[in-house]
Amino acid sequence: MIKLNRRVLTALLLATASGLAFAQAWPAKPIRMVIPYPPGGPTDILGRIVAQQLEARLGQPVVVDNKPGASGMIGADIVAKAPPDGTTLLVNASIHVINPSLYKKPPHDAIRDFAPVSLIADVPLVLVAAPSQGFNTVQDVIAAAKADPKRLNFASSGNAAAPHLAGEAFKIATGVQMQHVPYKGSGPALADVIGGQTQLMFDSMPSSIGQIRAGKLRAIAVTTAKRASALPDVPTIAESGVPGYDISTWYGVWAPPGTPAEIVDRVSQEIAQIVRQPAVRERLAALGAEPVGNTPQEFAAYTRSELAKWERIVKASGATVD
Template sequence: MSAAQTTNTYPNQAIRMVVPYPPGGPTDITARVVAAEMSKTIGQSVVIDNRPGASGMIGSEMVTKSTPDGYTLLANASIHVINPSVYPDMRFDAIKDFTPITQLAQVPLVLVVPANSPIKSVKDLVEYAKANPGKVNFGSAGSASAQHLAGESFKIAAGIQMQHIPYKGSAPALTDLAGGQLQLMFDSMPSATPMINSGKLRAIAVTTTARAKARPDLPTIAESGFPGFDISTWYAYWAPKGTPADIIEKLATSAAQALKNPEVIAKYEAMGAEPVGSTPAQFAAYVESEAKKWNDIVKKSGAKLD
């Protein structure tokens, strides 16, 4: 089949977008908003299929085994290129077994604590942790996630003790945090925002060097006594290796159009996510550079699997 014929006939059925985390987490939210808009422009439904587990690897591996015809895609976060630095025996190659489609968004992480916590600043957190060794637990969306590595990096930078508690996604971790089972969490802005807005959680600071556009009132960790502290996460779409280039281009174009829609932009901004919409070539280069960056962070932070 020629490229022109492929483009003209694709898609002629619903597209399955595998999200390797539970509903309600940041990967799910950012993917779902764009998928809904793509369904309008691409001519077929783009259906979210949540397949959580193993730090996103169960759903990701499923996609590698799918027919590369553009009907099974992966929506994942930066953990996609973090996992290889932490898991020595992965059953797939996070770069070689996928074709990058587009980066959806860049997102700062936000340090959150329960609403009734005595911790109201980064300084408070450091003092509390030093006064309560062995009693500070921080949650994450899973071992080796950006949330996990942010916590490990801060622990080392601040010289404090914190115990990492991994969850199968951000949503259940946030629930336990609001309930007081955890003392803090570095979470993606999109998933933490609803609980911050409802008053269940208190936002303390963001992990990027610049203040977040969505919450300019929040200080950065860098300006709170830790110069150079800079961690963010991102979300993207991939297809299985071997998916025809014209289909990849069509998907990327549709996603980019969705990311320019004022309603999508408004939803992303409300979540604290900044739309990107890169080309497949741009995203492929970004994936390569990010894999190296996160590998360096894993080594420097000393992060281990729990």
């Protein structure tokens, strides 16, 4: 049996008590939630849902601060360099772990320079086309691409974003050729897909699901390993003859490095409870988002695995930010 020195034991007990007291006293002032994209996009929408709920649960204002630019890296860098006192949080999308494969000199390390808190939600992408294109299944798309390698093009919200890389991953997995057409955002890209100027798009479900339900777009397949609860009748790409295909966008929360573990754990627990609320789950479902809410340790492992996955896709596709 190991015997602890009385002074060591006392120090450990005091440290534990001090940490608990610190976590219980937190937050003593408003929390700044940095969202590194403009208002109105999916990251902003999900971030504001979390901010509103956190404010009610913590009893302190949670102020959303939109800091767009450089694929989310401007806002993320603000958080990476913020005081680690639990009053600054980052809500970002999966681009956070894609950027390191795209930029030679990013301003921070996406893993080392952040304290992972929790995954908020996982959002499938959906392969869509205008009904007039005549694509009902993934195999229809593959057959058309193989019949004429120069015929098909696919839109995305921008170079090297997840919708672009989802298309590149599809090309790699199926061996087909399709021309990528980048746009400045999902809105103009979807407008051209609906109008028939661009044949296909791998889009984030929050921005396209309304057009799908209105009949202006046909949902051919979702990109995740499991079907999306928001579109239960739409098959996955994997079950449509492309085994192993699994791509999604996701949204999570980080804190500055060195933020006390007690505070990180507290925020993580609050987020897990927030996304389990029926009203929040209903709002997320309307956006096509699958609520998660996990521990800092689980989120850390997930971000590392996602970074490695996107690194492989970027390297194999030759995608660039230029």
